[in-house]
Amino acid sequence: MLPFPKLSTAAFLAVFYAPVAIAGPFEARSKHATHRMRSLSRNFEIETYHPASTFETFGEGVAHPLWRRDNTNISLQDSTVAFVQARLAVQPADISFRSTFSGEMARHAYIRQSHNGIPFANAVANVAFNHDDKVVAFGSSFVKTKTIASSTPSIMVEAAIAKAERALAGQYNGHQISIQYLVKSDGSVALTHTIQIRNESAGTWYDAFVDAHSGELLHITDFVARSSYRVLPITKQVLTQGFETLVDPQDPIASPKGWHTVGKIVYNATIGNNAMAFKGDSNSLTSASSSILNFIYNQNPTAAPNTAPNVDAARTNAFYIVNTLHDVTYRYGFTEAAYNFQNDNFGKGGLSNDAVQISVQSSAGLDNADFATPPDGQPGLMRMFLWDYTSPERDGSLENDIVTHENTHGLTNRMTGGGTGACLQTLEAGGLGEGWSDAMADWIEHTSSAVPDFVLGPYVIDYPTGVRGYRYSTNNKTNPLRYSSLNTYREVHAIGEIWANILHNVYAALVAARGWSPTAFTNPDGPEGNIVFLHLFIDALPLQPCNPTFINARDAWIQADINRYGGANRCTLWQAFASRGMGINAADYGDSSAVPAGC
Template structure:
């Protein structure tokens, strides 16, 4: 007998990055200090590359590398995450630097250790001990000032966000962690504009643009339409950093074969859940509960025509005891008339993406989205909350990615630029684009850190990864090197879709090159994303032309070009440093290829990147980008 259980969906306070399918009006400036001392090393010296041989675990090796490189004590860092990718055997260790016992929130180090125990690369924004010593006295003096209270910090952030201040003192419900109460997180309630019952503030540090340590309050605030992490100075109350975690993109559905109404009719898909990724199916929980509506371990999907993001009283289509999710759909009518079909389509694609990405290494310990993790690592209670036909916006979509253990949120909108209106819930590439923001944000910098794609260039690359994954999911065996792809052709009502150019291997159809980053019009995340996705599109076809095509996207063990490319890209996300650039992300993809296919396709990748100006000599100096078509010797 199937029973319907109640899956608690309380929204938890924490710190998220926001990405949308297209550019939208920016009400808020999101920013973070630019760190000039950022390091990414793949050319490891022999004495460093072999450092792990002396140690019992990758964590020990990573700490040794950090202490020896920066002359730090082990007490001056903390392990934020550690896992070994089953796909490559590479271990990924993520460290955070500490000062005076408190985190430096933008001092991160990721160390990648090969199966043989050798350090293959690391990325870092750590400060060396000598530099910390030079500024320690100043930082200590500043820390002792403590001129800004927790309530002052909350109000400063609220004002910056354009929200009303808390006039009365905020009730403090917790300040108990640690032996020193002054170092404990402070939890307050009743924050104006917050949809969470409680907000936690922690005393930490940030490295400023000038390389100094700024004592700050760190707090996350979730409002009705955003989820941000702010850092507020403890000395003058200014907002030092602000990062948004919102990423603005039997089942009768638009499946992979027909991913939108523009590609054909819906398909009746039977038992699509992958048992390895979803052992209880898409509706079952480990306690025996089987939901008969659009709920399960990976995602909970509901309509949100009111636009209030509340779960109670909303429509969740019910498939009954037989779990048959087939609902009427008349595209000539307003989308509100077929909300059940829209919710089912969004539920289907979120689950499919969960299961496919699982094959490629987006597993529990890597920070994937699951309510229960079955003891396989990572933090649970973070299934995706997917809202279909959200009434608080149009012509867009977004995804919010908080750290592991807190639920990602997807919001899909209706597009009003066509007549009749068209629903983004029915176009797979829009859903894939949005969900992939969760993938890239959880993998870059480790699942505990959602702030590693917050620079302009890195944020743009997040948009590019989302686009190229949408393409990879839709490639067909009949496609060729000369096939072009659009993003959002159905919802836009235009064959060219939502982007300025089609993704194409033709320099006439799409002339993008690396140096186009110099164009002021490209200093916007979606336009940057188009440039990055076009480079990856060249990689996709260079790989398919050489290694062939795999029709089964689940088959991550395939040696075909499209599946290998997906493995390279996803493992590159794990290998690259926090806030990567085109160059460091390229190098991470090349490094992933070396680990997965031992350099067999090194020249294939280099030639593809070089075609679009990201060759060996490509450089970025003082925001001036220089293209290069040079490839390594031997290629």
């Protein structure tokens, strides 16, 4: 999500989106990794809690209790249970499986703590195995329970639905209701009815956890992270760089039936297997402008965005960007089995019927954009708003970096935690999510080995420095943000700026060391730095624990490099992280410039 408050011109020039600095004791910021305060209305706030995660990486891997060289008869579930039982001293009956998938470099298992056959919502773990069946990464927020509620509800589910609907100003959407345990910040464990509540007009979408004994709303998961086509090519940022007509831009590996086919139906509109772009409602699509699958609409910058042909140009561009991002990230591991967004998964794993729905020029807001990521099998929802800093207004669907930012929330929320959409919920993890989204927009628009400073959102607000506090830069004077900046930041987008700038420096270091490939979108097999960067970006997501910290995310990158490249980029990565305070001794938001021996 992008936070863009409406300010006067004078105020905007002085302070637009200045990072939020909070002075106060360490206790206030120590909750970054476990808590997040959410304001749901003027009169209702809720502080959500997630037990602190531990995260370990094991380089070339460690054996689990069932490991042997001839491991063909050992299942992933058996290996996972054996390792977790030994590592955490828990019984197999206290482990329930959430999901598994096999990626190119590792096999991943996502599990939850359980009691009396009922899973915990926020006590989870993930184990990654290399192809020698050794464990290479382990994250866990399992807890030692103090008191645990009875597993038999005393509040009927109908009463829980009514409570959640009132508190969250929405309606139960018919998704299956479950019973789950929830660890509270005082160490006690509550039994909850878990209910999806949605308000489409307000753009809200939650999992609500209602105490099954007291009826109190205890916790929420917020799913919203706020052929031929005439489009703005994805490597361009803003429409002033020029539209082009692209012929058959789809990737036949990632989208084998093209962008407009679902099952046996070929749609002659902005709808297909990976995405649907509409305005107002799902029936308001852009149809081909001439022959089948030709979408040629010339945007008129002097006319209002909601007039023809500008609406069609916006739907076409958003459809193209989301499909292109689907295809690029598919090549790098965001596949059906890895919980991506497709209506037809072609029998390759994961849950289907969840293509991204793109609401272009949504009337629900202004000067913003957001993305809702429910669990695998439910469609992602991107809402793109108009921006009224200029006359005529400008359309976020025609600024590619904003579309890319929002779409990346779907990638990171799905791949962290095994497809739940619920593992970037703490303040620090939410900040990482915002940072990854900016970093992907940065990566996607490079057209050479040069690494210039990157600015997000300059077109929609008509201001050259964009919507962030600093340009993303390798220059410490241009952008002074570093790991210790977390000491003073308590807002997800400001926190995200820190991570995005760190990754900008990682990208620059990899390209300097390994060069740059012009074919990275469709050929992920090269040795160049931009290819390495995106592989590590995506490989690291399923390795890290639910609700990761900056340190967890860094360690997942280091382990991902071992898994894929045998640690060939170890020193390059460590030096880049250390240059922004994330050296080997970084901890508790204190900087370290130290790197491992030999670097």
